[in-house]
Every structure is written in C-alpha cells, then in structure tokens.
Amino acid sequence: xxxxxMSSMSTHPLSRRTMLQGAGVGASALLLAACSSxxxxxxxxxxxxxxxxxxxxxxxxxxxxxxxxxxxxLLEKFTEASGISxxxxxxxxxxxxxxxxxxxxxxxxxxxxxxxxxxSDWMAARWIRLGYVQEIExxxxxxxxxxxxxxxxxxxxxxxxxxxxxxxxFTGVAWNKEELPEGLTSVSxxxxxxLSGKVGVMSAMRDTLGLIMLDAGVDIEGKDxxxxxFSNAVNTLRTQVSSGQVRSIKGNQYKEDxxxxxxxxxxxxVGDVMQINAExxxxxxxxxxxxxxxxxSDVVVIPIGSTHRSNAEDFINFYYDRSNAVKVAAxxxxxxxxxxxxxxxxxxxxxxxxxxMIFPSEATFATTKTFRTLSQGEEQRYGAQYQTVLxxxx
Amino acid sequence: xxxxxFATGTAQEQAPRRKSKIxxxxxxxxxxxxxxxxxxxxxxxxxTSFQAPVPYGDIGEFQTAFKWQNYVDVVNTYGExxxxxxxxxxxxxxxxxxxxxxxxxxxxxxxxxxPLLQNLMLVLVIAxxxxxxxxxTLAWKSILSDESFVISGLKALSLMAPDAHFTGTAxxxxxxxxxxxxxxxxxxxxxxxxxxxxxxxxxGSDLYSTPSxxxxxxxxxxxxxxxxxxxxxxxxxxxxxxxxxSRDFLGGTGTAMIGNVIESxxxxxxxYPVAAALSIILMAVILVMVTVYVKRSGxxxxx
Numbered sequence: 001x002x003x004x005x006m007s008s009m010s011t012h013p014l015s016r017r018t019m020l021q022g023a024g025v026g027a028s029a030l031l032l033a034a035c036s037s038x039x040x041x042x043x044x045x046x047x048x049x050x051x052x053x054x055x056x057x058x059x060x061x062x063x064x065x066x067x068x069x070x071x072x073x074l075l076e077k078f079t080e081a082s083g084i085s086x087x088x089x090x091x092x093x094x095x096x097x098x099x100x101x102x103x104x105x106x107x108x109x110x111x112x113x114x115x116x117x118x119x120s121d122w123m124a125a126r127w128i129r130l131g132y133v134q135e136i137e138x139x140x141x142x143x144x145x146x147x148x149x150x151x152x153x154x155x156x157x158x159x160x161x162x163x164x165x166x167x168x169x170f171t172g173v174a175w176n177k178e179e180l181p182e183g184l185t186s187v188s189x190x191x192x193x194x195l196s197g198k199v200g201v202m203s204a205m206r207d208t209l210g211l212i213m214l215d216a217g218v219d220i221e222g223k224d225x226x227x228x229x230f231s232n233a234v235n236t237l238r239t240q241v242s243s244g245q246v247r248s249i250k251g252n253q254y255k256e257d258x259x260x261x262x263x264x265x266x267x268x269x270v271g272d273v274m275q276i277n278a279e280x281x282x283x284x285x286x287x288x289x290x291x292x293x294x295x296x297s298d299v300v301v302i303p304i305g306s307t308h309r310s311n312a313e314d315f316i317n318f319y320y321d322r323s324n325a326v327k328v329a330a331x332x333x334x335x336x337x338x339x340x341x342x343x344x345x346x347x348x349x350x351x352x353x354x355x356x357m358i359f360p361s362e363a364t365f366a367t368t369k370t371f372r373t374l375s376q377g378e379e380q381r382y383g384a385q386y387q388t389v390l391x392x393x394x
Numbered sequence: 395x396x397x398x399x400f401a402t403g404t405a406q407e408q409a410p411r412r413k414s415k416i417x418x419x420x421x422x423x424x425x426x427x428x429x430x431x432x433x434x435x436x437x438x439x440x441x442t443s444f445q446a447p448v449p450y451g452d453i454g455e456f457q458t459a460f461k462w463q464n465y466v467d468v469v470n471t472y473g474e475x476x477x478x479x480x481x482x483x484x485x486x487x488x489x490x491x492x493x494x495x496x497x498x499x500x501x502x503x504x505x506x507x508x509p510l511l512q513n514l515m516l517v518l519v520i521a522x523x524x525x526x527x528x529x530x531t532l533a534w535k536s537i538l539s540d541e542s543f544v545i546s547g548l549k550a551l552s553l554m555a556p557d558a559h560f561t562g563t564a565x566x567x568x569x570x571x572x573x574x575x576x577x578x579x580x581x582x583x584x585x586x587x588x589x590x591x592x593x594x595x596x597x598g599s600d601l602y603s604t605p606s607x608x609x610x611x612x613x614x615x616x617x618x619x620x621x622x623x624x625x626x627x628x629x630x631x632x633x634x635x636x637x638x639x640s641r642d643f644l645g646g647t648g649t650a651m652i653g654n655v656i657e658s659x660x661x662x663x664x665x666y667p668v669a670a671a672l673s674i675i676l677m678a679v680i681l682v683m684v685t686v687y688v689k690r691s692g693x694x695x696x697x
Contacts, residue, residue, distance in 0.1 A: 096661045100660070129452065246647070260539065260540070262539065262541075262559075379453050380664075383662060383663045384663045384665065387659075390641070391472075392647050392648055392650070
C-alpha cells in the first residue's frame, strides 16, 4: 500500500477556502450525477460465481409460487437436488415500480439484488433493448424443447437469447353471475347502459386497450395498426370513463371491486377470476370475448449484474420439467409455457386438467392475441396517452 | 431558505455583530446537510425540468437543455390537476381548522382543570401517528365503501341515493385529506391556546363584550400564530398529497391531484422533465401562497 507523502501534506495545508472549493466540486459532481438520464454505453455482464456460490435470489410475483401451506414443495425439491439455496422474493408486484427501483443499478451494470427477475414481456423487451440482461446459455436449458412452440420465440428477443417464458394467462371479460345470469360475450357488452357505473377495467394498458382494440377489429398481434387505431381505443375508453360507465380503473385491486360488488362486470384476467371464485364461492364468470382475448405473458430474465447466472439457468430449467410444470400450473392457475401432456397431466385432478383456461388447447390459444411489441417511440407516446385517461379530469 | 422572505428588520438588528468561529463550526453540519439533501436535489430538479428528450433515445432518456416549453406544456396539460390540488388542499385546511379549533380550545383552555382528561385527549389526537398513514387511509376506504355499514346505513335512511357512492368522489378525497392532517392542525393550535391568558377573556366579559365578540376580538387574534402554523402544516402537505386521491385509495378517475400526476410521470411514463417541472410549479405556487397568507395574517414573526 502506498503511503501518503507527508511532506506534501505539510506544505499544502487544508485552508478553509480549499475545503469550500472541494465541497463545491463534490456537490457539483453529485449534482451532475443526479441529473444524468442520458444514454450511456451498454453495461457488461457480471462474472458468474455460481460454481462457488450455491445460491440464487429470485424476484417474482406473489401468486407464482406453488405452496402447500407454509411449504414450497418444488423449491425445496430443487434445493435438495441441486444444492442451490433459493431466496424467493415477491418484489415484482408492479413492473414500473420494480423498474424504477433498479434502473440506476442496471444502467451501471451493478447487482440489483436479484439473480433472476420475472417481468411482463413488454418490460423484459425494454430491458433487452437497453442491454440490461445477460445472455442465457441455452445448453444449460436442457428442457427448452418442452416449451410450447409459440413461446419458444418472441419478437423482442428472437430465438429467446436473453429471456425465457415463465407464466401466461388470458384477459377477457368477467361478470357477477348473480347480477348478470346471461353473462357477457364481448367488450361492447360492458358499455351497455344497464351496467352504467358498475364496470371495472384494469389499469394495465395492454390488457384493457388490447381488448378494446380487438373489439374494434384490430389485430393487436400484427404490425398493421398504429397511432390511429390506438387513439380510437383510448377515446373509446375515455368516453366510457367520462360518462361514468366505468366505475374504476385499478391495478390488482380491480378483483377486490368485483369481489365486493362495487363492480359487477370487468375486464379481467382469468387467473384472478378463478382466485376470487375459490375465495368467495363460485360467483363470477369469465369469457374470452367473441372478437378475441388477450394472451399476456411474463418472462424471466437474468439481470446484467447477477453473479449467479448458471444457478438461475438451472432453476429455470428445473421448472421446465414437464412433471414440475404441471404441478405449478395446477397450483397457481396460470398457463405454463411448457407443453404439458400425458402422462404428467394425468397426475392432477381432471377438473383441473380439463380446464382450458389453465391447460388451453390450440383452439383456445387461437381465440387470443398477444399485444405486439411497441417501438421505443410508441411505448413513450402510447404510455403518455393512456395516462391521460387514468388521470382524467372530472 | 424558502422562508427568508419573512425575515424582519428587527431580527437582523438583534443579531450579534461579532463573528464567532464556534457558531460557524456548529452551523457547518446543518449547512452541509442542507446543501447535500436540499440544495443539490433542488438544483438537480430544476435542471431536469428543462431537459429535452435524447434524439432517437429510449424511454426515460433525456439530455441537458433549456427547454422552458416543458413548463408551458405541463400547465396546458395538467392545469386542471394543479387547480384541483389547491382546491382540495384549501377545503381540507378549512375543514381541519373548523374541526380542530374547538377541539384544541377544549383541550388547551377548558380542560386545564382536569390534567388527566387533557392528557388523555392529547393522546387521542396523537394516537393516529402510531399507525401508518397508508393503513389509516385504507381503513377509511373500507369504512366508506359501498357495502360498508356507514354507507348502507345512510342509504337505508334515504340520506344517500341507492346507487350513490362515496369513495372515488372529490368529497371522499377532501375527507381523507382533512382526517389525515387534523393532528397537524390541532397540535399547534393546542400549543398556542394552552398559553391563552383567560384573564383577558374575563376582562372582555367585564367590559360587556358578548362571548362571540370576545372570541373574535381577543381569542382568535391571540391564537393567530397557532392558526398560521396549523394552516401551513396542513395546507403544504395536503396540496402535494398523492395517497388520498389515488384510485387505489379514496380517489377515482376524476380526482387525480398533482401528486398523482407527478408519480405517474416519474414511475410509469418516465417523463422526468414533466414530473420535475410540475414539482417546481407546485413548490413555487405553495411558496407564493404561503408568503401572501403569512404577510396578510400579520404573523411574519412566526417564521
């Protein structure tokens, strides 16, 4: 260690002026650091220490782990088989909030406290675009072939080099069966005057506007639509909100409104409807609208600063095993990206295995569309436009 | 810093003229703290508010510029939200004052003879602080929801229309703001009224003044410093609040306040310049309103 030259210290005593100048420079540096939001060079991936450190920090959503009371059978089974201890966190309850927490570290290529993060596909697309994720070593994902073909590729990540599918589900229309025994078949049904003030919609843009666009005959998966079609959907929603037809626009809490009776019809995710039916009796119906439903997907990525990439890959691969995937799908009611079939599907009760909302057939998939990946300009423009409805004037 | 506008000539004359190194040394931690945690973020916020998007840049990427049009844009786009925020904050402050004054008067003046009761009531005023602000607001959301006992009761008594709601309305937001900031109004008022010399009230009565005249001519002017403190402590945070008006709490789609707009621009659309410009406008308007209010109420010495 180099010693400080004492002589130079004594010949240059720290005057008050010097100290103030130093403080000024320090403050300016801090200020510049605080102001910087301009693009910088893409960060580089951290060194993988998985060989020596048998641990994994997994940031996901609360509803995604299969549990049996206080036990997490598959997590425990994975740890037993691999020797990798997993810290499971439900940190990603909201993509935007999660992103704002970790974006500065991601930008600098630092560890965000997670070795794998489960994100909505549109957020993963952003991370991939910005170079915030590590490339996945495909040869470690030996069960990749178990994934359904449609999930094996993504427009935002050709060939799935940096993201892997994790959970999916359908968004459609839900209703209270006691109040609306005849049910709903389309998004337009929600705008019926008899439901005025009793309709809820989700604040998730792609779910709500995706359904409204599908209702207007737009193929949300294709590239043939743009500003005009999006604006039309925004205006439809704005009209319904300002007229009072839509009572609430909420995040996850929209299901609580359905449950409490505050809303009797809503744009909803099928998993949420199954959950409230399990909690409060079989009172709510769900349908994929005639003109099409939205297929949403969450994917798992390995953040750029993760030092346990291989551990994360092993973990993901474990869940791509057919027998594990079927257990998770049955326990969580979300669609697994894994193509589960006999004999594995025979291990769960028939009422579950025949549920097309959890184990959809190709025909069911065909009735839904995935919201296409937006360009960075569109993401900014459409996001701002949608927010004007959420923050509408009275 | 913001309140230096209220400094009076008298105070300056009373300040010791001799420079004291110890005083400077003692001030240093405070000054450094303010520089680091107030001045630097404030300047950063001002710079951010003038930033422009990076050409062909990604979402949330901005570069230093002098795009003053950001301010014009936000006023044009969110003018209604700015006005609504101040409208709600003013209403909440008035309601909090009307509720807190009698309460503080009772605790500080009437209950002087019963110290136990006085302390008990003070605890009741402070008790909500022991529970998180969020939880308290969520609790009100349940209490005031459509299926709650309160709303069902009001509907049963025909005091509310059968299909009427309370949550999601402007009234619910103002109610939430009032409730949450009542302790901030009550405590300064109590602290002031506790020192009220009741002999002055007796003198008013001896001079044949009616109780109401004594109240407005003696009690209110004497408690003006408490009123001003309470109003400031209530109005300033209420104007920037984003919890009560949130759609997930007591608000609805038509009740968004400026805090909600700032939150949405910072977290969702990542439009930092807009969020920063709105924050600066909020701060500037509050500063102007508070300065005018304090000058007009004749309590410059308070600050």
